[in-house]
Amino acid sequence: MTTPPADGSGLRIGFVPGVTLTKWTTIWRDRYRSTPLEVVEVAQADQRRVLDAGEVDLCFVRLPIEVDGLHLIPLYEEAPVVWVSKEHPIAAVDEVTLADLAHETVLTEADPSGINQVALEIAVLRVPMSIARTHSRRDLTYRPVTDAEPTRIGLAWRMDDPHPLTDEFIGVVRGRTPHSSRTRQERARTPKPPEPAPAKSRDRGRGRGRPRRR
Numbered sequence: 001m002t003t004p005p006a007d008g009s010g011l012r013i014g015f016v017p018g019v020t021l022t023k024w025t026t027i028w029r030d031r032y033r034s035t036p037l038e039v040v041e042v043a044q045a046d047q048r049r050v051l052d053a054g055e056v057d058l059c060f061v062r063l064p065i066e067v068d069g070l071h072l073i074p075l076y077e078e079a080p081v082v083w084v085s086k087e088h089p090i091a092a093v094d095e096v097t098l099a100d101l102a103h104e105t106v107l108t109e110a111d112p113s114g115i116n117q118v119a120l121e122i123a124v125l126r127v128p129m130s131i132a133r134t135h136s137r138r139d140l141t142y143r144p145v146t147d148a149e150p151t152r153i154g155l156a157w158r159m160d161d162p163h164p165l166t167d168e169f170i171g172v173v174r175g176r177t178p179h180s181s182r183t184r185q186e187r188a189r190t191p192k193p194p195e196p197a198p199a200k201s202r203d204r205g206r207g208r209g210r211p212r213r214r
Helices: 022-031 044-052 112-119 129-134 167-173 184-189
Strands: 011-015 037-041 058-062 071-080 080-085 124-128 140-144 151-158
Touching: 011 044, 011 167, 022 167, 044 058, 044 151, 058 071, 071 167, 080 112, 080 129, 112 124, 112 140, 112 151, 124 129, 124 167, 129 140, 151 167
Parallel strands: 011 037, 011 058
Antiparallel strands: 058 151, 071 151, 080 124, 080 140
16 A cells, blocks of 8 residues: 655645546545545536635536636546437437527526426436436437537646645546555655666686685
């Protein structure tokens, strides 16, 4: 088990709806068992604010986001879907295009008000597939929008005052091994083991080539 730098505090991670952290939090808690990790769901509209306010140390954000003063690592893309009532005509097809939605009232915020409008067939929701899956309901379904631009998820943190464990969490997200995710400071603090002394030759002192006594 790797031991991170001791700073007396854990790490607080924000994430926007639709992001699944299970893989990364499981690795962290196995690798850094004595270091608390708290995860907090953050509304997309608040993703920059919570970083600026220091309410989270890092945040899984949905792009676009204003990056001034932030470090940002792009991670993956999300497939766009349209979320509709199961009674809506779109539910009868396998996929749609943007042209198919031209005469629909299209919402993009998956808040309770929007979801209720979808259920009543007043509107449809165009959202990332991850959100439709996370908030799945029996009376709703979703279909891919084949020509819509995908959304993107990234990991962001402040340039100033980063948490001492930021490097370790980035290493977990990027799939580094416990050894390779150590920070430069940790490597510098680790004393280099002494090189082993060269092995003595077994023939030394035996006087190879001396004549035998008779």
